[in-house]
Amino acid sequence: MSHSTVPRSRAEAQTSKAAEREPDLPSARRPEKLSLRQRLRRDRTLILMTLPAVVLVLVFNYIPILGNVVAFQEYDPYISDNGFTAILESAWVGFEQFQRIFEDSAFWDAVRNTLVLFFLQLVLFFPIPILLALLINSVIRPRVRAVAQAVLYLPHFFSWVLVITVFQQIFGGAGIIAQTLREHGHEGFDLMTDPGIFKFLVTAEGVWKDAGWGIIVFLAALASVSPDLYEAAAMDGAGRWRRMWHVTLPALRPVIALLLVLRVGDALTVGFEQILLQRDAVGPGAAEVLDTYVWWNGVRNQDFSYAAAAGLIKGLVSVALVLAANKVAHLMGEQGVYKK
Numbered sequence: 001m002s003h004s005t006v007p008r009s010r011a012e013a014q015t016s017k018a019a020e021r022e023p024d025l026p027s028a029r030r031p032e033k034l035s036l037r038q039r040l041r042r043d044r045t046l047i048l049m050t051l052p053a054v055v056l057v058l059v060f061n062y063i064p065i066l067g068n069v070v071a072f073q074e075y076d077p078y079i080s081d082n083g084f085t086a087i088l089e090s091a092w093v094g095f096e097q098f099q100r101i102f103e104d105s106a107f108w109d110a111v112r113n114t115l116v117l118f119f120l121q122l123v124l125f126f127p128i129p130i131l132l133a134l135l136i137n138s139v140i141r142p143r144v145r146a147v148a149q150a151v152l153y154l155p156h157f158f159s160w161v162l163v164i165t166v167f168q169q170i171f172g173g174a175g176i177i178a179q180t181l182r183e184h185g186h187e188g189f190d191l192m193t194d195p196g197i198f199k200f201l202v203t204a205e206g207v208w209k210d211a212g213w214g215i216i217v218f219l220a221a222l223a224s225v226s227p228d229l230y231e232a233a234a235m236d237g238a239g240r241w242r243r244m245w246h247v248t249l250p251a252l253r254p255v256i257a258l259l260l261v262l263r264v265g266d267a268l269t270v271g272f273e274q275i276l277l278q279r280d281a282v283g284p285g286a287a288e289v290l291d292t293y294v295w296w297n298g299v300r301n302q303d304f305s306y307a308a309a310a311g312l313i314k315g316l317v318s319v320a321l322v323l324a325a326n327k328v329a330h331l332m333g334e335q336g337v338y339k340k
Contacts, residue, residue, distance in 0.1 A: 035050065071097055071308035074289045097309035107310070110293040117265040117289065124203050126263060129214030130256065134248060136215065138240075149219075152212025160274045162208050167190050167201070192278070195286035205274060217255055225251045257334035263324035268314050290314050295321055 040047065073090040080086045101107050132152060140143045155163070169175050171191040178188030191197060225247065233243045274293040279287040288296075290310070298307020329335070 026054070047077065051091065068308055068312050070305050070310050073305055074306040075308075077304065093305075094267040097305050098313070100306060102312065105286075105291060106288065106297070110288045110290050114268055114270055114289040117202060117270040120199055121203050121206060122263065123205050125211070126260070128207055128211045130241055130252065132211060132227040133218035133222060134244065137219065137248070148191065149212075149215075152215065154212070155209045156213035158209065160209075162278060163205055164274070164277055169206055171201075192280045195282045198278070198286045200280045201277075204269065204275060206271065217259065218252055220251050221255045239284055254334055257329045261322060261329055264317050264325040267321055268318055
């Protein structure tokens with residue numbers, strides 16, 4: 001028995017060693033990595049297609065970042081006709097512009113208004129495109145679905161001037177609702193000049209204008225869900241609500257996480273044109289946000305160094321918010337803007 005067991009154990013050991021060496025066989029070899037030159041030659045068509053977009057991003061997004069150097073200067077654009085020469089010859093003041101900003105109470109009022117509008121829009125505006133996408137996706141008739149999408153998309157193509165004019169004609173002091181109330185013996189109202197509800201008014205305008213456009217991404221994500229999952233859930237006895245909870249929402253979860261991260265990164269930008277058009281009607285106390293603060297105190301008064309410093313603070317805070325939100329997305333098991 002001892003003579004028979006030894007060869008068998010040796011055979012088993014040789015078999016296990018051969019199995020370990022199998023990945024080294026020619027049939028199991030990994031494909032060789034291509035050099036940079038080979039990859040450029042392979043992808044030259046795609047590179048040429050994206051080159052104009054890359055050039056536009058560099059020219060209009062990245063090269064202007066170099067102009068933030070004026071935040072550390074007392075920039076005077078009238079020193080020279082050449083803007084680059086004016087930057088070189090302007091006096092350096094270090095962090096004096098930032099000190100001016102932090103000592104300005106109006107700046108902190110603008111920060112407070114910006115954060116209030118952001119949280120309000122995050123709670124009231126962000127979920128609405130998701131709900132609309134779920135509602136449209138549940139419509140069975142394709143024609144009804146197409147009409148609903150077209151009606152919801154349409155306000156996105158309106159300018160903010162037109163959107164505010166529509167709201168003025170409805171909720172203003174001379175609007176339809178106020179006139180109807182006066183005709184029936186009641187006192188009218190003017191919501192467009194009420195500072196107390198201005199933040200809700202801005203949110204309502206944003207919902208009407210852009211909620212329909214925001215459902216495009218969610219509808220695309222829903223279109224990628226296999227119908228077999230719904231059929232399997234229905235066979236297991238799941239009703240419409242359970243299918244939505246266990247099939248639809250998990251399919252939307254990565255998209256929701258990605259858009260939420262991007263929305264948090266855009267927290268300090270709550271609509272420059274929209275708010276600037278209504279700033280005089282309700283006063284800067286209720287309508288002043290960071291973008292209008294930079295424009296009014298920096299650009300309009302031609303204090304460009306002050307405006308650059310305020311814009312730089314806003315950009316750094318926005319980057320920090322994106323990184324923090326993306327980290328939270330990773331902790332929740334989602335990819336976010338980029339992988340770990």
